[in-house]
Amino acid sequence: MKKTDKSERNIVLSASAATESGNHLAEGNFTLKRTNRTLTSTDYGTAGHGGGDPSPKYMLLYYMSHRDTNLFKFPIGIGETWTEEGHWRVQTKSRLEGYESVEVSAGTFSDCLKHKTVFTDADVKDTKTELRNALLNGTRYLWFAEGVGLVKLRYEHSNGVVTEAELLEYKIPVEDQEYLPLQIGNVWSYKWQNTYRAEAAIEEWRVIRNFSEPENLDTPMELVSARYEIKIDANERRVANVMCVLTPKTDSRGEVTSPLQTDQKPLLLSMSHFGTEDLYDGYSRYLRELTATDTDGEKIPVTEIGKTQWMVEVENDLPVTLRYKVLLNHDEREWAFGRDEAPYVQEDCIFCPGYALFIVGEVADIELRVDVPDDWHVSTPWNRIGNERDHFAITDQDDLMYAYLVLGKHSERMAESEGTEVLLALGGHFKASMDEVQRTVKSLLHTYSGIFGGTPKDRMLFVANPCDIYSGGGVSGRSISVLMDGTLDADNRQSWTPLVAHEICHIWNGKAINFRGQEYWFSEGFTEYCSKISCVRLGIISENDFLRDLERKYKLYLSKQGELSIREAGENKMSNRELVYDGGSLIAAALDLLIRKHTQNRKSLDDLMKQMYREFGLTGNEYTMNDVIRIVSQIADEDFEPFFKKYVSGTERLPLADYFMNAGIDVEIAFGEKLPSLGYILFQMLQINSLGGPTGGGMFIHQSPQYQDDDNLIGINGTPVKFFDDIRKAAKDWKPGDMVELTLQREGENVTLPITLAGDPSESPPLEPGPIDVTITKKTDSTESQRAIWSGMLGNGNPSQVEIL
Ligand SMILES: [Zn+2]
Structure with a gap:
């Protein structure tokens, strides 16, 4: 084994923070680069929450790691001074001041190296800019003990706040004379505090990596x-x-x-x-x-x-x-x-x-x-x-x-239809439902092969297991996984089949038909729509349930519509589900109705899906939004580019009522009045940092200095509050400086607590949209052509498909 002396080393420390009572707060890591001449802080990242700490710097490691600045210059000499520019253009001036004896919980350390850095001119371009700049600028003192590491920190921030940390315990398994020994396995734990924190935090740092990059990494062995x-x-x-x-x-x-x-x-x-x-x-x-x-x-x-x-x-x-x-x-x-x-x-x-x-x-x-x-x-x-x-x-x-x-x-069985094989793997009490699941998957495969005009020949794996705390499904490569509550029985098909149907539909749309770039509005939204109408066509969910589901989707879509486009929302599809899944499936419904209207019900969304399968599913070519626009325009013999510009890549509200009218369906929207934002009411006006609920019938206050933990908020000014929207309604006319009375359940007793609303009296609280109500109903006096479009969509009167089940 060759041992070349490599001077440049990459070091990674992991950090995790908890309250003194052991509640997890956050975790993170920071990376350093060590050469013969410098030890440089190169990067850091954190995840979690500060446990009520409203400042953006909720871990001690923030106060230690300023990207791209040198922590040490070697050799170390007292009086040594260096100036640099760090991240956010902060100007730093560091100086090694001398030696001092320091007493902390971990012991007394004589001859600690005192390290001082003055930070000025920070120019943060991020959220909470003012506070971040105020915390970043200031004077930081660090004390390092030889062979031990950082013993104490004191950071005097430019807004007067002071952050202090002391070493509680440390473990340096292999003796090392550095002021910051960085061998893998070294561990330090610190207790730290500033005025933003209700309770001191305990943070543990651990060296998890220390390596030098070999020069020949670019040409690895084949x-x-x-x-x-x-x-x-x-x-x-x-x-x-x-x-x-x-x-x-x-x-x-x-x-x-x-x-x-x-x-x-x-x-x-x-x-x-x-x-x-x-x-x-x-x-x-x-x-x-x-x-x-x-x-x-x-x-x-x-x-x-x-x-x-x-x-x-x-x-x-x-x-x-x-x-x-x-x-x-x-x-x-x-x-x-x-x-x-x-x-x-x-x-x-x-x-x-x-x-x-x-x-x-x-x-x-x-x-x-x-x-x-x-x-x-x-x-x-x-x-x-x-x-x-x-x-x-x-x-x-x-x-x-x-x-x-x-x-x-678990139990295993093959479901086969039209040449597509799906290996079913069912665990727990789902095993008893194998016959039912096999029958359902077979009929879904049959229905989809009708919609898409063909079937992919790859074998797929479909896994379903019971789980009473989580419900969801996913597709990866040729595998589908579903976890859900309840049973997979025939008598509650309407509750479990939609999720299964969605995932099975991905065999076509998502796996066979795949996009270039990012078109989740199509891959998720159209999958959702195709699977829902298939469930109606198969008689698994009723027409009424389909309408209720549309109401729910339109409501969710409207709650986020306008913020970003349905297409953009796919950049983060899980946190923008309302636009990607719900909005995307409404785009599919709108196109189905528009194509049917333009072609006198001779063509439909099924024709789009067939053409997509022919052009992309069978060839492996990847589509973009322009391909969808081209195919829809061809099928409907109408230019659909304006539609996509407004509703898919634009943020205009989809006028669903206009489209559903073609099928004799009424869509009504009622927007509630605008109310103050919940965040502003809680964090700014009431100084409540954490409010749990409303599950379990109460809203519990935590980590808020003016209150006691587990105070249960049940009323405001004598009016009961149960849900977050009740608080928003109660706060409709509030202004900073007003006095309100909160009713709290505290240790079994009802307590009335007067609160003076905090905040800047010259600013009015920000308003956010109120609740939205959507009602979708079938007209009783619809025309024959409207009825034809509706039954065409839902496949009524198509006995060959219903027969399968
Ligand atoms: Zn999906």
């Missing part, structure tokens, strides 16, 4: 094949033991590579980052005991060089064996994409997506063996090799990473 094996024991179901043999491509010159050769390419390995934006260590959080060995069984060092990225400095072109464990504890936390797309362990089965399980390199020839007890099923979307139950062929690393695996005593 691989010819990867052979994976997963082993899970019945009595240790939360541990997946993974082994992988990676075989490199031999040198193209056909020469045997000399072990002395110094330009040997490193083996680069990684795990997916999918859905782990807020985790500094990604899926490697659950990884243990990663090792690499050569063909003689000798260990080869594995270096972590980034978030879920590793380098193995191999010395020849012989196969390398990786071994590691994955702890399947992912269901202990919330995931941005929902619980249905992260590993979980149920009583009878284990669900795991490939991205949480596999460390991969760039390789096309992949096989997987799964070693589980004989009475377990192994359900995957992959083709089996031979007739072996547990041996699979995988196309490439994406096919491996973006597939789901279900292992256990």
Whole structure:
């Protein structure tokens, strides 16, 4: 193993903050670069909340890490002074002042290096600009003890606020004479406080990475094949033991590579980052005991060089064996994409997506063996090799990473229609509903193949498991996952089929028909509409339920309409669901009605979907919005560009009433009066930092100095309040300086608390739209052509489709 002396090192510290009583507040990380000459703070990131801290800097590490400034210059000398420009154009002047003895909870440290930095001229371009600038500008003192690290911090901010931190405990396993020792495993815990915090915070810092980047990372070793094996024991179901043999491509010159050769390419390995934006260590959080060995069984060092990225400095072109464990504890936390797309362990089965399980390199020839007890099923979307139950062929690393695996005593069956195969894997009490689910999926496949005029031939995996705390579904590669409450029985089909129908529809729209860039309004919205009308056509949901669902969607769409366009909203489809899913499906409904009107009901949205499947689903070409505009315009023989400009890429309100009139359906909207914003009432006027509820019948106050934790807000000025909108209504005419009376339930007693409303009296509270009401009803006096359009949409009088069920 060659050991070159690399002077530049990248160091990552993770941090987590909690209250003294142990309530989690936030987590983050900061990165440093160490050379022979400097130790520089290069970046930081945090996630979480400050637990009532209204300042934007709710972690201690903010006060330590100013991007692109030097914490130290080497060699260290008293009196040394340096000036720089940091992030937000802040001007810094640092000076090493001398040595002082410091007494903190962790002990007394003589000869601490006193480090002073003056920050001026910060020009923050972000939210809370004024406060951020005030906190950033000021004078910061740091005291470092040799071999220990940061012992104390005092930051005198330009607005008079002071932040103070002291070292509580530290662990430096390997002795080190640096003023800030940065070996992996070093841990410090600090107690810190400023006037923004109701309670002191405890923050722990830990060095998690310290590596130098090799020079030849750009040209990694190429691989010819990867052979994976997963082993899970019945009595240790939360541990997946993974082994992988990676075989490199031999040198193209056909020469045997000399072990002395110094330009040997490193083996680069990684795990997916999918859905782990807020985790500094990604899926490697659950990884243990990663090792690499050569063909003689000798260990080869594995270096972590980034978030879920590793380098193995191999010395020849012989196969390398990786071994590691994955702890399947992912269901202990919330995931941005929902619980249905992260590993979980149920009583009878284990669900795991490939991205949480596999460390991969760039390789096309992949096989997987799964070693589980004989009475377990192994359900995957992959083709089996031979007739072996547990041996699979995988196309490439994406096919491996973006597939789901279900292992256990769940039940497994194939649903087939028109050549499309969907392998059903049902766990828990859903197993009892296998016949019903198989029948439903088959009829959905049949209906969709009618709408799209064909069926994709890939095999898909469909996983459904019961979950009483979460309901949702997702698609990844050739796999679909659904978690839901309740049962999958025939007598409550209307409650579970829509979610299943939506996900199955993605086999066509989303998987076969795919976009270039970002067109989630089509891929999610049109999927939602097609699956809903299919459920009506199959008699699974009634016409009345369909109308109620439209009302709900239009209301949700209207609550966000105007803020950003339906198309733009797709940049963050989960937090803009009202525009992407609800708005997108209303665009589909509008187009269905408009096409039918322009063609005397001879053409419909089905013709658009058929053409999309022909042009993009069958060819693999990717569509853009212009393709949709072109096809709709062709089918309806009318220019639809203005429609898309207004309602899809623009923010104009979709006039749904005009379109539904063509089908004899009345759409009425009632906008409630504008009311003050809830945020302004709570945070500014009432000084309530956290209000829980309204679930459980109360609104509980937390982390607000003027109140007691668990004060239950039940009335304002003698009027009961139950929901957030009740507070907004009560605050309709409030002005800062007014006196109001809150009724609180405090330790079982009703307490009346007079409050003087805070805020600037010269400013009136910001108003936000009031509640919106939408009523959609079928006219009793509709014309024959209106009735024809309506029954065409919902497929009434089409017995061939109803018969299937
Ligand atoms: Zn979807």
